[in-house]
Amino acid sequence: MRASDLAVPFHGVRSRSLGDDGGSLVDLCRAYAPRLTPGQFFSHETVFALRGLSTPEWPYSPRIHVSTHRPAREPRTDGVVGHRLQTREPAIQIGPHGMPMENAVRAWRQCGRLWHLDDLVAGADALLGGRRPLATIDELEAEVALMGDVRRGILRHALALARPGVRSPKETQLRLLLVRAGLPEPEVNADIFSTEGEFVAEIDLAFRAWKVAAEYDGRVHAEDPRQFARDADRWAAIRDAGWDHVRILNHHLRDGGGSAVAMVRDALIRAGWRPGL
Structure with a gap:
């Protein structure tokens, strides 16, 4: 466990797969995944990174967000942003890398407290675009209506600017x-x-x-x-x-x-x- 060829990305985790640069966010999520307890899942902007969707450009650096629903407790670990979400029916999905993650529509709304307006528009466009869209504008609007807007209505503003069919x-x-x-x-x-x-x-x-x-x-x-x-x-x-x-x-x-x-x-x-x- 103390071998020099093992990286220690998180407390209690050892990995040979991470390079000298510490690995990509996807690599770090793979390394953290064994620490997920029942009911915990990747959320917020981490969902966009895991799905290969639009995230804010450099110098912004997306972080690893892990959530759970009340009454369970969120993780408290260096390198991870933990969230204890209000009680609602979970919508956990198994994503492209075989890891549990938040529903993409909910994840976009969660990014409302993290991203600037244009990044939220690009994120919505990413969900509405592609050959198999991950969301409709009605679903995004319904999520905001159900769970509420943030930061002076930034989510509704972003949805007004979003358009289906965008490629990048x-x-x-x-x-x-x-x-x-x-x-x-x-x-x-x-x-x-x-x-x-x-x-x-x-x-x-x-x-x-x-x-x-x-x-x-x-x-x-x-x-x-x-x-x-x-x-x-x-x-x-x-x-x-x-x-x-x-x-x-x-x-x-x-x-x-x-x-x-x-x-x-x-x-x-x-x-x-x-x-x-």
């Missing part, structure tokens, strides 16, 4: 940035077609009335030449269909995102849009 938190960030800058609200992941009615592409953010397509491209460089070639053909097809295609890269979102806003605004103005229209 950067897409959420870009959409919120453009709308707050006074641009029209775009359609999310809209299908566009050629003049002959053939499917061309699904667009991250589409301003259909002006045929302007805005998309976030998170790649630093093209590591796969074949994928880059397919993407280049797609971009050309979008332009051939009569759309002005605006690719937003990560550096365009820095320093408040002024560059991204300017690029999309210029494309809209070229297409005939005017502020206030």
Whole structure:
């Protein structure tokens, strides 16, 4: 138990699987899992991390949250945030890593005391998106109505900004940035077609009335030449269909995102849009 090749991530736990960096949050949850007592489960932002969903960006660092319902006692261990939740019917699920965790809808509401508004919007978008959404807007609204809002209504505010079908938190960030800058609200992941009615592409953010397509491209460089070639053909097809295609890269979102806003605004103005229209 005192061997030098064993890490001690938590009191009473020894692990060979954690590297010199202490391991990822998922690794730490795996290490902590044997300490869970009956009725305890991972909750709050830990659920999002375990499910590979959106969490706040660096320098924010999600923590390990473990909850239980009254009258049981929450864990009190270094490295873990314990919660003793009010009595209600549990909704514990076995997640992707085989560990017990809070229902995703409840976990999102629990993050209301931890995250900023835009992170809560991105979290809601993550639950509403994907091929198999983990929640509906009605379920999220019902949870807030049942258990109450926090921090001057931040959860209801986030739900008003959330949209189904979003693919990534950067897409959420870009959409919120453009709308707050006074641009029209775009359609999310809209299908566009050629003049002959053939499917061309699904667009991250589409301003259909002006045929302007805005998309976030998170790649630093093209590591796969074949994928880059397919993407280049797609971009050309979008332009051939009569759309002005605006690719937003990560550096365009820095320093408040002024560059991204300017690029999309210029494309809209070229297409005939005017502020206030």
